[in-house]
Amino acid sequence: MLIRLSKFLSSEQISLKINENFVIDDEVFLSKTHLHKNIVFSGEVFKVDESVVMNGKIEYTLADECARCLKPFDKTIETNFEAVLLQQLDETVEDESDEIRLKITDGCVDLEEIIKQMIYLSLPMKSLCKEDCKGICPNCGVNLNYEECKCENNLTDPRFDKLKDLLKD
Numbered sequence: 777m778l779i780r781l782s783k784f785l786s787s788e789q790i791s792l793k794i795n796e797n798f799v800i801d802d803e804v805f806l807s808k809t810h811l812h813k814n815i816v817f818s819g820e821v822f823k824v825d826e827s828v829v830m831n832g833k834i835e836y837t838l839a840d841e842c843a844r845c846l847k848p849f850d851k852t853i854e855t856n857f858e859a860v861l862l863q864q865l866d867e868t869v870e871d872e873s874d875e876i877r878l879k880i881t882d883g884c885v886d887l888e889e890i891i892k893q894m895i896y897l898s899l900p901m902k903s904l905c906k907e908d909c910k911g912i913c914p915n916c917g918v919n920l921n922y923e924e925c926k927c928e929n930n931l932t933d934p935r936f937d938k939l940k941d942l943l944k945d
């Protein structure tokens with residue numbers, strides 16, 4: 777996932793737009809995250825005073841599962857980051873800020889690590905196949921988005937009748 781910057785760095789240009797399609801070939805990472813291997817990176821690199829700053833956007837798709845009805849579906853997620861690109865990374869200097877720093881090596885910056893980190897950080901905790909997913913009937917296991925269930929476990933539930941009786945007293 778190398779971005780070649782040597783031309784840009786030696787030019788008079790102030791900014792450079794980037795659009796790249798990357799393929800993640802780390803099988804362990806892919807199976808852990810359920811990610812589809814193709815991701816889209818878009819961003820811009822700016823020269824600011826003495827430094828170079830990158831704004832990046834990562835778009836990825838993962839095979840998710842609805843937390844309510846367990847239906848598998850694909851979810852596309854976007855996440856953004858900003859990083860400072862440096863020719864020299866001084867590891868001995870303690871870094872107090874949480875600024876992201878990436879090293880430029882031979883005019884290139886390798887985005888693999890930062891992309892993986894940003895994906896980890898933005899993975900959804902819980903997803904629904906749709907906002908108003910009706911879920912699965914806990915009684916008969918029917919997917920209530922597609923079928924009506926015959927459990928009638930709503931207001932006619934005998935437990936509710938008991939409750940109504942209790943409330944009456």
Ligand SMILES: [Zn+2]
Nearest residue numbers: 842845905909
């Ligand atoms: Zn669902």
Ligand SMILES: [Zn+2]
Nearest residue numbers: 913916925927
């Ligand atoms: Zn049911």
